[in-house]
Amino acid sequence: MKRTLLTGNGAAAWGARLAGVEYLPAFPITPQTEIIETIARWIDFGEMDCRMVTLDSEHSMITAAGAAAVTGVRVFTATSSQGLLYGMEMLYTVAGWRAPFVLVNVSRGLASPITLEPDHNDILAARDSGFLQLHCATCQEVLDCILLAYRLAEDERVRLPVIVNLDGFYLSFTREPVEIPDAESVARFLPPFDPENLGFRAGAPLSEAVAVIGGTPYSYFRYQSHLAALNAVDVFAENAAAFAQAFGRTYQAVEAYHCDDAELVFVMMGSFATKAKEAVDRLREAGEAVGLLRPVLLRPFPAADFRRALSGKKGVIVVDQNLSMGKGGVLHTELASALYGYPGTTPVLVSFIGGLGGRDISAEEFYEMHAVTRQAVSEKRAPAPRLLYTEVELREMKKIQAIARVQGLKEQQT
Amino acid sequence: MTETQFKNMKDLPSKHLLGTGTSLCAGCGGLEALHEIYDILGAKSVFVNAAGCMTLLAVYPFTPFRGSWLYTAMASAPAGAQGIRDALDILLTKGRIAAGEDLETVVLTGDGSAYGMGLSATSGAIERGLDFLYICYDNEGYGNTGQQSSGATPHGARTSTSRGSSGYPGHKKDLFSIWVAHRPTYVATVVGAEPLDLARKIEQAKKLRGPRLILALAPCPTGWDFDPSETAEIGKLAVRTGVWPLKEYRDGKVVHSKIPQRRLPVEDYLKRQGRFAHLFHPQRDEVLLQEIQTKIDIYWANVEG
Numbered sequence: 001m002k003r004t005l006l007t008g009n010g011a012a013a014w015g016a017r018l019a020g021v022e023y024l025p026a027f028p029i030t031p032q033t034e035i036i037e038t039i040a041r042w043i044d045f046g047e048m049d050c051r052m053v054t055l056d057s058e059h060s061m062i063t064a065a066g067a068a069a070v071t072g073v074r075v076f077t078a079t080s081s082q083g084l085l086y087g088m089e090m091l092y093t094v095a096g097w098r099a100p101f102v103l104v105n106v107s108r109g110l111a112s113p114i115t116l117e118p119d120h121n122d123i124l125a126a127r128d129s130g131f132l133q134l135h136c137a138t139c140q141e142v143l144d145c146i147l148l149a150y151r152l153a154e155d156e157r158v159r160l161p162v163i164v165n166l167d168g169f170y171l172s173f174t175r176e177p178v179e180i181p182d183a184e185s186v187a188r189f190l191p192p193f194d195p196e197n198l199g200f201r202a203g204a205p206l207s208e209a210v211a212v213i214g215g216t217p218y219s220y221f222r223y224q225s226h227l228a229a230l231n232a233v234d235v236f237a238e239n240a241a242a243f244a245q246a247f248g249r250t251y252q253a254v255e256a257y258h259c260d261d262a263e264l265v266f267v268m269m270g271s272f273a274t275k276a277k278e279a280v281d282r283l284r285e286a287g288e289a290v291g292l293l294r295p296v297l298l299r300p301f302p303a304a305d306f307r308r309a310l311s312g313k314k315g316v317i318v319v320d321q322n323l324s325m326g327k328g329g330v331l332h333t334e335l336a337s338a339l340y341g342y343p344g345t346t347p348v349l350v351s352f353i354g355g356l357g358g359r360d361i362s363a364e365e366f367y368e369m370h371a372v373t374r375q376a377v378s379e380k381r382a383p384a385p386r387l388l389y390t391e392v393e394l395r396e397m398k399k400i401q402a403i404a405r406v407q408g409l410k411e412q413q414t
Numbered sequence: 415m416t417e418t419q420f421k422n423m424k425d426l427p428s429k430h431l432l433g434t435g436t437s438l439c440a441g442c443g444g445l446e447a448l449h450e451i452y453d454i455l456g457a458k459s460v461f462v463n464a465a466g467c468m469t470l471l472a473v474y475p476f477t478p479f480r481g482s483w484l485y486t487a488m489a490s491a492p493a494g495a496q497g498i499r500d501a502l503d504i505l506l507t508k509g510r511i512a513a514g515e516d517l518e519t520v521v522l523t524g525d526g527s528a529y530g531m532g533l534s535a536t537s538g539a540i541e542r543g544l545d546f547l548y549i550c551y552d553n554e555g556y557g558n559t560g561q562q563s564s565g566a567t568p569h570g571a572r573t574s575t576s577r578g579s580s581g582y583p584g585h586k587k588d589l590f591s592i593w594v595a596h597r598p599t600y601v602a603t604v605v606g607a608e609p610l611d612l613a614r615k616i617e618q619a620k621k622l623r624g625p626r627l628i629l630a631l632a633p634c635p636t637g638w639d640f641d642p643s644e645t646a647e648i649g650k651l652a653v654r655t656g657v658w659p660l661k662e663y664r665d666g667k668v669v670h671s672k673i674p675q676r677r678l679p680v681e682d683y684l685k686r687q688g689r690f691a692h693l694f695h696p697q698r699d700e701v702l703l704q705e706i707q708t709k710i711d712i713y714w715a716n717v718e719g
Contacts, residue, residue: 022504025497051500056538060493063486063535067462067497070484073504075497089487200460200482200498201515207483210472217474 006178008171011139012078012104012164013038014178015146017048018186019102021076024052025064029083030116031168032106036078058087065101066094066161070208072195074150075101080168081108081122088125094161095130096225097209100153101161102146103131107270108168109357117358118168120270120322124330130225132162132232133298135269139176142166144249145296150190151239157231167271169358181247189246229300236297253302255294256309258284262291264315264373265347266366267335269295272321272355279366290370303338310339313347315377317369321355328385329353348376354388361388420613427453433478437470441642443649444468444524444551444632446606451549451628454616457481459518460498464491464532466524467558468551482517489531492539495519495546518547518620525552525566529587540596540625547619548627553634554586561637569709570702572689573637579692580702590629594663599624601663605631607649611660611671618662631658639688651683656710659717670717677714680707
């Protein structure tokens with residue numbers, strides 16, 4: 001198999017094409033749009049047998065995606081940021097329909113202020129929706145995760161929609177060498193969608209998503225979805241093994257990098273974790289026993305994998321590219337709840353917030369986070385969460401604010 | 415109207431398809447219309463529902479429908495219909511289901527969704543030429559939440575969010591014309607109290623493909639404040655006073671299917687409903703009554719030309 005230079009968006013489109021997607025409800029939004037444009041071009045030139053329809057909004061788009069999936073076809077769709085939130089009501093709704101399809105989210109910071117560049121507040125807002133979540137760090141992973149996502153979504157033990165997440169700009173518009181598997185191998189790994197009991201047919205009337213009265217049936221159906229999501233931990237591992245056999249690339253729910261002998265471990269998700277990898281290499285060269293854990297699977301949360309990997313570690317450096325206002329980093333909270341109260345898993349957890357709205361995290365900052373955590377371990381107490389921001393940035397910000405003030409005064413005078 | 419199998423009342427179906435014993439209010443004019451529509455439309459259909467009174471027709475584990483049903487959300491039932499229609503077409507094209515398994519895709523919403531929150535999704539579905547039938551039961555307010563004013567509430571009506579002496583200050587939106595402006599296949603107004611007219615229009619709609627709207631006035635004893643036994647009478651008066659014109663749009667033309675001879679004064683309709691009681695008690699609001707009557711007169715003057 002040859003490797004081709006593809007953007008993350010291009011890799012997402014190839015994932016959908018190889019998965020034999022039959023239906024694409026769409027709506028444009030930066031930085032996702034290239035995905036639907038690429039597929040539209042393939043459809044127009046007869047390279048892909050898929051029906052595409054542009055809806056009036058993401059809310060409608062996700063409704064149509066769920067409705068088509070429960071009617072029994074393989075569905076793909078994509079969005080970003082504001083679009084994901086505009087469709088939020090339907091994310092919860094179609095997950096409750098147990099509609100198995102794949103949605104690619106190209107992460108982008110949320111308004112306000114409005115921005116185009118990435119962080120993870122958009123995707124984490126969908127954390128509790130019932131959609132499963134796979135987080136990618138490279139363009140190759142984007143393509144592969146879409147194939148893994150369909151097999152996961154359609155498995156009869158799961159039957160839930162899956163979001164595959166990639167970071168806007170850093171992955172969406174960055175070209176990397178990607179191995180595009182051949183269609184025959186993909187078809188063997190991912191056979192056509194068998195909807196089994198799903199579908200609206202004249203000969204087999206079906207009422208889907210009817211109202212319930214009272215907490216008893218409501219709780220029952222909600223618990224079913226939760227248990228199905230939990231099943232996805234083992235199903236993902238099975239699928240990843242089959243994937244490795246078919247394509248030679250190995251995926252784990254939590255990717256571990258130099259963790260076995262590490263005393264301190266970075267935990268990060270998405271493309272910025274590749275920056276952490278680089279920092280781990282440099283720190284190791286300087287003699288530090290440090291590693292990295294990166295969740296690929298965020299829903300279901302691979303708690304057991306984290307407990308295993310962090311057992312006996314001294315400190316954990318959690319770098320959240322998101323901010324839950326008034327609380328802090330979401331990944332930090334998730335990790336704390338997974339580790340607390342389990343014997344043998346009592347590292348000091350230190351929380352950092354960085355990379356919001358595409359802000360870079362420099363190598364020096366990784367070294368500093370490592371040093372702060374090293375200190376916390378020796379003091380046996382975690383400091384308050386740190387918001388990454390440099391003095392240079394603060395000076396730059398003051399300058400911008402001064403310009404804004406001058407402009408404001410000019411406006412008043414004219 | 416072209417040839418019809420419904421020449422008189424005897425021709426209407428005597429067997430009824432929609433189950434009874436639902437949790438809807440006694441005397442529901444929307445349910446009356448739906449019964450009549452479903453008898454002619456048939457069970458080879460999938461109803462895509464938006465949040466509203468009729469969401470409570472199908473409550474686990476019961477449904478009155480013999481065909482299929484999908485509840486979506488308040489704003490996006492037409493998008494749900496798009497997904498189902500497209501998926502069925504894909505399955506039919508690829509031979510994965512037999513032609514006999516195909517279904518008529520039907521959207522069922524109240525006026526809250528049809529005139530307001532769902533309008534963007536509806537407009538999109540029409541512009542794409544989606545093959546679907548939209549049934550709106552118009553009870554002129556957010557009925558399921560206790561009759562707050564909606565975009566369909568008539569001028570002067572009391573609602574639970576317009577309790578003052580002049581009632582609702584806005585004017586009922588013209589959904590019929592909004593649809594017509596999109597140049598869809600078919601648009602018709604109906605009321606359950608005129609079953610023959612309704613039957614002919616469903617018969618028409620069923621023969622056609624593309625975006626089709628059946629806009630049913632739904633007299634609502636609970637929200638409009640009248641006795642449930644009077645639903646049919648109120649519906650008839652809506653037609654005879656000219657408040658609710660029965661009409662259809664086809665092939666670029668609007669045709670009135672029933673032009674009331676000797677229109678009754680609108681107050682014959684208004685005074686039967688508690689939501690307009692403030693127009694008559696403690697004293698007659700001549701200005702508002704005249705305003706309402708004039709608007710109806712102007713409408714019909716334009717029709718009769």
